[in-house]
Amino acid sequence: MKIVVTLDVNGEPRQALADGRDTLLQLVRDQLGLTGTKEGCSNGNCGACTVLLDGEPVCACLVLAAEAQGAHVTTIEGVAVGNALHPVQAALIKFGGTQCGFCTPGVVLSAVALLDRVAVPSDADIRYAIAGNICRCTGYGKIVEAIQAVATSRQEASR
Amino acid sequence: MQELHYSRPTTVADAVVALARPDARVLAGGTDLIVQVRENRRQVAHVIDLKRIPELNAITRQADGGWRIGAAASVGRLGRDAAFAAEHHALLDSARLIGSLQIQNRASLGGNVCNAAPSADAVPLLICLGARGVVAGPGGRRTLPIVEIATGPGRSSLAAAEILVAIVVPAQTGRWAAKYLRFTPRREMDIAIAGVGVWLQLDQQSAITGAAITLASVAPTPLVAAAAQTLLVGERLSPKLIAAAAQSAADEARPISDTRGSADYRRQLVAVLTRRALEACAGELGIHGT
The missing domain is CATH 3.30.465.10 (Uridine Diphospho-n-acetylenolpyruvylglucosamine Reductase; domain 3)
Incomplete structure (x- = not known):
């Protein structure tokens, strides 16, 4: 039995047919073709499939597609504005916070959610916010520096 | 499927x-x-x-x-x-x-x-x-x-x-504090080898009027360390009392040995975590020298 799921993805109304067992991850990648969201462990440990569900980071592999009925979902494809990268994306490039890139979409969304919620995150806040995003390349130092730099420049801009 | x-x-x-x-x-x-x-x-x-x-x-x-x-x-x-x-x-x-x-x-x-x-x-x-x-x-x-x-x-x-x-x-009354501590090999995203939750309630003279200790990962279910609780009630916190309660909790634990830790190791963890959780509650309640 297929379910019609109607939801808002990156600010656009979308509709997709999902199986009862399908996850939000499958809906986003296979039905909507938004393959920036990555499948890693499929059990909530790695964070590669992180998307924002009604503004909060979640593992898309742990949400049934049917549960997303009426939800607002932000994927990595939705964070840039036109051709301008989101400041978090730009900072990750500048600071070398991305290597193989597989964890990067999830890291970006976790960081975007943190910066939306906390004006001046501490080093510990940043590390806790990305604790669910496993990165095997960078050692995290450069990712933390990049997120810190975005927070600092945002603070300076608001003065 | x-x-x-x-x-x-x-x-x-x-x-x-x-x-x-x-x-x-x-x-x-x-x-x-x-x-x-x-x-x-x-x-x-x-x-x-x-x-x-x-x-x-x-x-x-x-x-x-x-x-x-x-x-x-x-x-x-x-x-x-x-x-x-x-x-x-x-x-x-x-x-x-x-x-x-x-x-x-x-x-x-x-x-x-x-x-x-x-x-x-x-x-x-x-x-x-x-x-x-x-x-x-x-x-x-x-x-x-x-x-x-x-x-x-x-x-x-x-x-x-x-x-x-x-x-x-339920509503908590009087001077009270609680603390849960666990031990995991990794700090985040891991399962406790042992965990200890402590709740303490004191009267104005700092005598213990209520105590609760519940252990995690050392029995088939969360386990209430009833004897350790009884040791505490009516007494005043001291290093000696804390040590006795910690030892009692460790004795009450019923751990198994598995890939994440041996039963003996888990028992020792219960003693250490109970002591630290009690000390943390004491600190929060403004009792020093424990």
Whole structure:
């Protein structure tokens, strides 16, 4: 039995047919073709499939597609504005916070959610916010520096 | 592969009716259930999503000062309730040990209780705080202490067609403090080898009027260290008393040896964690020199 799921993805109304067992991850990648969201462990440990569900980071592999009925979902494809990268994306490039890139979409969304919620995150806040995003390349130092730099420049801009 | 039917009732009564099928399971955060279903470790044909039932999502302060936490409310939402966070920071800290932020934005306290893992991080302090579960079933509603829900790893005392509706944390009175500490090889995203929740209540002269100690990961269910509790009540905190309570808790633990730690190691961890949790409570209550 297929379910019609109607939801808002990156600010656009979308509709997709999902199986009862399908996850939000499958809906986003296979039905909507938004393959920036990555499948890693499929059990909530790695964070590669992180998307924002009604503004909060979640593992898309742990949400049934049917549960997303009426939800607002932000994927990595939705964070840039036109051709301008989101400041978090730009900072990750500048600071070398991305290597193989597989964890990067999830890291970006976790960081975007943190910066939306906390004006001046501490080093510990940043590390806790990305604790669910496993990165095997960078050692995290450069990712933390990049997120810190975005927070600092945002603070300076608001003065 | 078996088909999975999804339903989303909006009342407890409808959810109880839907759950009457033997192949049905309730879904709250889904952080355990969805993995089990997708890996075919659990045969489920119907999932009943509880998150659209207002009562299961509500977090409310009751007239008597207690808190009623909807069983499906996420840990993330609980943390965003500033009044709850201010009063129950120790309980919240223990719930925030569950997985990552991504997990906490889905996972519920009710799920942590009903999944009945011996290592459930939020459960020891719920037990220490005297929390009760409100359960709805075909025969109506009943309440029971949270400590009576888990009966073994993954097994609960709830009947097949019963649903945990809410967790009620009673009003805490007097000078009190609580602390949950666990030991894990990794700091985040890991399962406790041993955990200890402590709750202390003092009178104005700093004599202990109430004490609760609940252990995690050292028995088939969360375990109340009753003898250690008894040692504390009526006494004043001192290094000697803390050491005696810590040793008693370690003696009461019934750990097994497995890949994550030996029984002896777990017992030693219980002693150390009990001491540190008691010292943390003492510090919060302004008692020094312990």
